[in-house]
Amino acid sequence: MTRAITFDDVLLVPSYNHYASRRVVDISSQDHMGKLSLDLPVMTANMDTITEDKMANFIGSKGGIGVLHRFMDIDQNVAMFKRCKTKTFVSIGCNSQELERAKALAEAGAGYFCIDVAHAHAKYVGQTLKDLRDLLGKDACIMAGNVATYAGADYLASCGADVIKVGIGGGSVCTTRIKTGFGVPNLTAIAECARVGRSVVADGGIKAAGDIVKALAFGADFVMIGSMLSGTRPTPGAVLTRDLEDGSPYRYKTYRGMASREVAEDYHGGVAEWKTAEGVATEVPYRETEEEIIADIIGGLRSGLTYGGAATIRELQRKLNYVEVSPAGRLESLPHKLMQHS
Numbered sequence: 025m026t027r028a029i030t031f032d033d034v035l036l037v038p039s040y041n042h043y044a045s046r047r048v049v050d051i052s053s054q055d056h057m058g059k060l061s062l063d064l065p066v067m068t069a070n071m072d073t074i075t076e077d078k079m080a081n082f083i084g085s086k087g088g089i090g091v092l093h094r095f096m097d098i099d100q101n102v103a104m105f106k107r108c109k110t111k112t113f114v115s116i117g118c119n120s121q122e123l124e125r126a127k128a129l130a131e132a133g134a135g136y137f138c139i140d141v142a143h144a145h146a147k148y149v150g151q152t153l154k155d156l157r158d159l160l161g162k163d164a165c166i167m168a169g170n171v172a173t174y175a176g177a178d179y180l181a182s183c184g185a186d187v188i189k190v191g192i193g194g195g196s197v198c199t200t201r202i203k204t205g206f207g208v209p210n211l212t213a214i215a216e217c218a219r220v221g222r223s224v225v226a227d228g229g230i231k232a233a234g235d236i237v238k239a240l241a242f243g244a245d246f247v248m249i250g251s252m253l254s255g256t257r258p259t260p261g262a263v264l265t266r267d268l269e270d271g272s273p274y275r276y277k278t279y280r281g282m283a284s285r286e287v288a289e290d291y292h293g294g295v296a297e298w299k300t301a302e303g304v305a306t307e308v309p310y311r312e313t314e315e316e317i318i319a320d321i322i323g324g325l326r327s328g329l330t331y332g333g334a335a336t337i338r339e340l341q342r343k344l345n346y347v348e349v350s351p352a353g354r355l356e357s358l359p360h361k362l363m364q365h366s
């Protein structure tokens with residue numbers, strides 16, 4: 025049986041650092057096909073509680089890129105795309121109307137497309153990729169996902185994907201592994217898919233800047249984050265308030281999986297009888313900390329590269345050296361100053 029690992033299973037091992045300061049390392053990333061270059065290798069998730077135009081403009085201003093969700097009609101989608109002031113991905117699904125969405129968005133100037141389905145190692149995704157390439161031409165950047173195996177990534181590459189989105193069932197509001205028994209722990213999935221030689225986006229389960237460094241070191245060129253930015257000001261959705269037991273107000277927003285019952289009710293009148301929800305909806309505290317979250321990611325990436333003795337993300341990948349950690353090692357990695365000793 026193959027052993028598979030994810031973020032908390034490993035730590036990266038430090039190596040000799042040539043660089044005088046964390047300021048000199050380069051945290052930018054370019055995809056293997058030469059179509060996408062980001063100063064910050066971070067994408068925001070195409071979820072209706074994470075990325076609309078406001079988040080796309082925020083993350084774009086930081087050097088990353090937003091991926092608009094697709095759960096709206098085509099006119100709304102075009103209007104939203106036009107409100108984006110920086111390079112932004114748009115998403116499409118796989119049914120026949122989705123090519124109409126792609127056509128309208130391309131006419132509005134979109135050049136970065138994401139084919140977004142739960143299980144992309146599938147015939148209908150391959151066909152959509154080919155149709156989309158025919159529609160958009162060779163210069164458009166097409167990302168497709170999600171997959172979690174070498175065979176899945178290879179299939180998408182062979183159908184014309186430039187960038188491959190990797191991660192099945194690892195997201196923070198995801199229940200796919202519980203509901204279906206399928207998934208691959210994310211670091212193993214990233215390493216496997218990166219062997220195909222196309223750029224990989226590590227998607228799902230990233231909780232902190234250190235997880236981003238691990239994902240990049242294991243072969244991702246970019247990461248996609250949802251929960252790390254959930255509840256912040258640039259996310260869509262209202263700020264809600266309720267009283268806590270002590271009477272103090274608690275301000276929160278909703279963060280929800282795009283395969284949750286709540287999403288199905290809002291957009292499709294409920295979960296179809298042949299399906300089950302594969303995501304959950306949750307309350308997250310309202311936060312005004314998006315600037316700090318991104319600064320923390322940038323600082324973590326800069327430090328991370330120097331711990332790895334690397335000036336670039338590609339060098340970090342070449343020098344990958346890691347250990348699997350014991351339960352005690354994992355505990356030691358967390359703040360434990362106040363832990364009681366018996």
Ligand SMILES: NC(=O)C1=CN([C@@H]2O[C@H](COP(=O)(O)OP(=O)(O)OC[C@H]3O[C@@H](n4cnc5c(N)ncnc54)[C@H](OP(=O)(O)O)[C@@H]3O)[C@@H](O)[C@H]2O)C=CC1
Binds near residue numbers: 142281
């Ligand atoms: N990264 C992850 O682990 C996951 C992500 N998601 C997210 O949830 C959203 C909804 O996803 P999705 O349900 O794919 O979108 P859609 O509802 O648009 O479904 C995509 C198409 O794929 C078909 N399909 C066949 N088998 C499957 C399968 N096992 N899972 C999903 N679709 C299948 C669907 O047909 P039919 O509906 O008739 O079956 C449909 O035509 C997306 O944003 C997706 O990224 C969802 C689950 C897992």
Ligand SMILES: Nc1nc2c(ncn2[C@@H]2O[C@H](COP(=O)(O)O)[C@@H](O)[C@H]2O)c(=O)[nH]1
Binds near residue numbers: 069199248281303304
């Ligand atoms: N299995 C499911 N995965 C989902 C769903 N909605 C979104 N997602 C995936 O999660 C990531 C975000 O993960 P996070 O850990 O950063 O919060 C997102 O990009 C999708 O790939 C869902 O309903 N089910």
